[in-house]
Amino acid sequence: MSEIPNTYQHHEIEDKWRQQWQAWGIYRWDPSLPRDATFVVDTPPPTVSGSLHVGHVFSYTHQDLIVRYQRMIGKNIAYPMGWDDNGLPTERRVQNLLGIRCNPTLPYDPDWRPDPSGGKRKDIEEVSRRNFIEACAVVTAEDEKAFEHLWRHLGLSLDWSEQYATIDDHCRRISQLSFLDLVERGEVYNVESPTMWDIDFKTAVAQAEVEDRPRQGLFYDLRFGVEGGGELLIATTRPELLGACIAVVAHPDDERYQPLFGKHAITPLYGARVPIVAAEHADPEKGTGILMVCTFGDVMDVEWWKASGLPVKQLIGRDGRILPATIGEAPYPSVDSAAGQRAHDALVGLPVGRAKSRIAELLAADGSLPGWDGPALVGEPKPTDQIVKFYEKGDRPLEFVPTRQWFIRILDHKAELLAQGEKIQWHPAHMKTRYAHWVEGLNQDWCISRQRYFGVPFPVWYRVGEGGEPDFARPLYADTASLPVDPLTDTPPGFDEAQRDLPGGFTADPDVMDTWATSSLTPQIQSHWGVDPERHRRLFPMDIRPQAHDIIRTWAFYTIVKAWMHEGEIPWYHVVLSGWILDPDRKKMSKSKGNVVTPDDLLVEYSSDAVRYWAARARLGTDTAFDPGVFKIGKRLSTKIFNASRFVLMQLDRAVGEGGMPGVDAIADPLDLALVERLRGVVDQATRSFEAFDYAAALQVVEDSFWSFCDHYLELVKLRSYADEDTPGRRSAVATLGLALRTFLRLLAPFVPFVTEEVWSWRFAAAGQPSVHTAPWPRSAEVEAVPRPEHDGTYEAAVEVLTAIRGAKTVAQKSLRWPVARLGIRGPERHREALGPVLEDVLRAGNVEPGGVVIEDGPSPEGEHFAVEVELAAEMPG
């Protein structure tokens, strides 16, 4: 029996239990138990180089609420922690922080150590990929500590013995294994093709990482010649791509241009002869209705080019600058090579933006064709609202650059992937539609290669021909037993390191996989797929994937792809989607908007329990405005739990001291039976809600009934429990108080784990069962032995009369202790019968003087049980 503290100090309580939970190890997964006794969470690995903000606290709390319920219903919980330290954000951060850059061709230097002050140096140090990865690990370890501190502070019941990082050996092995498995299944290929390309990061990006941004563009009206006489006016926003024009297209039904189909146009400046072709995608309403197709301005250009069989005129390089070209030679034929070359040379080396204005000057100055009058640019450029594709982390528009990339075949499998989505339960259910729309709208295979350094390398080499050219058609793949490999430092099977990059030898694939190629495997990473089949069987498919709804198209989708391709399975049975935290202006909180709230101050000011309460109030999938008022409510609830528990346990202690603790069989008073009946309903409803992952509905019903318990039941039963003798009435009251508190603490434990654990420890902790968090979830069957109340509405009738008495005293500006001289209660028989058995409790709680009550038959006001008249005593005795 521990001392019951007088006041609620959340800092002390929380520190104590954080340490105790770790010492107990109650959140450990037990690998010996079978799959069906286990609840498996596919924990989101946060991007460790990102910032911590309340959005994290919000969604991770949602997982923890579900997990804590599952633990209490007896499940063996597998709730690991992963870190996403792989990929561009970390690479950038490490470069800036340590002043280093990765040069994958350098050999590994085992003695090299990162210099923490390197970021201040002027000269950038180049290091090998392995050294770079080690440096990243050093930096991310710090970031991970910050997250871990926050998670522990918040009381997340993670199993800290189960951790992974997406760049560690294990994750690289699983990622490469996945790649090789997909090679074997024919689901992966590499091809040189125009790819969405970020010119600053100098890497390919996937469809899912692209976002549209509105932009103010300019329409340039350009005169094109028509072979055999005449001219065309073409509106374009990208005049700098004029040299890459391979055709001119108009809609087949467009009568203005029908006579020209089959003829050729001559481009200004370059003098290229290009076909005039009918194409469905041309919109007669837009611009002049006729447009130039370039290699490559946008997705339509790429698609049209693929179907056309025309040559590529690649004018934009990987750095976004205009490439040199020999005008007059294939693929740049010209009717006036000299003029064309002059024009093009003026652009070479310029970034696209500057090239645009430069060519506009040229076109405005002249640019017309031999024998023509006037400039090719007609009038002033006209502003137009455009929507341009950007890499989500990028600052300049994407270009389409032909490069060799690895792709996973997803376009061929839309139907199967939609079917997989149907097998998974989405919470809330309408989120499934988002998944379906994304799958239906796919128009590219999944590009998984990135021209970066900090990532999982492809376990691939190529034979080098006698002429020094790599044989991309027949890659050399690593042996699965050798994984993880780095082809830049490891040697392919059957070759010798001395043959690297030599004719007749081999060369490494220099690329790394996109982060999503690894994070799409979080279930397999956790289950050790392909490495430990027994463990895999105990963890896969998983129970839940908690995540935010904005990454359905990436994380959820890609994970479903991988699980289906590898094993024909769904990765998890449920996807549980959290909403966003919005700032008071209802904008999404994000670092880039500068409106983030950091959680640390909130946790200190209001307590972890209060912050968790705030998160728990938000229903799944629903965006929630950041409202500090809710933290206050959470803190009030915690304080109330603390104080009400003190009261109840003091009554229990007294009873134990005087006559032994009464068991549930002592519960007999009608008011107590009515309370137990209400508890049954609350337990059943909360359980039903949790089973549907609706923690917010569970919280609502538990919280409401707990407040009613404090405000009404405790007041009604107080004086009976104070009785000096060990009467049946007192025994019933004390037994009910104990039962109710035991029940409420367990119902509230997932939401406010600290204060409930504190109170539980005072009297309810047992030797083999020290924590409320491993105590069994309450069931209505626990109180089967307690009889049902004789009448319905007993509790409500008592509350109504008590409220009327309190109201009268409040209106009279008297203390609630003030005696009532006369209490008139009028109502129909049904209600009087419900009230009768608890009348004594009500009169005691209302301090009604003996004999002062008059009960009579009659109608009650609408919506109420009784008409109540209260006459207060003239004065307060003593």
Added chain:
RNA sequence: AGGCGCGUAGCUCAGUUGGUUAGAGCGCAUCCCUCACACGGAUGAGGCCCGCGGUUCGAGUCCGCGCGCGCCUACCA
């Protein structure tokens, strides 16, 4: 432009399969230090349930059409 979601008290949100008089908390007002709690308690005021039509004995709830907000997707010449 299509799809999904949302619109309820000043604010943040509940509102099950349609069913008497639409709920909670915060905030506000008035009052009360009573032996669990002043980090508290009691009581109260406050709603054209976005608008217009429809179905129904009955609509916050179902259907249609609008309006506003958010997100997803598509528009990139």
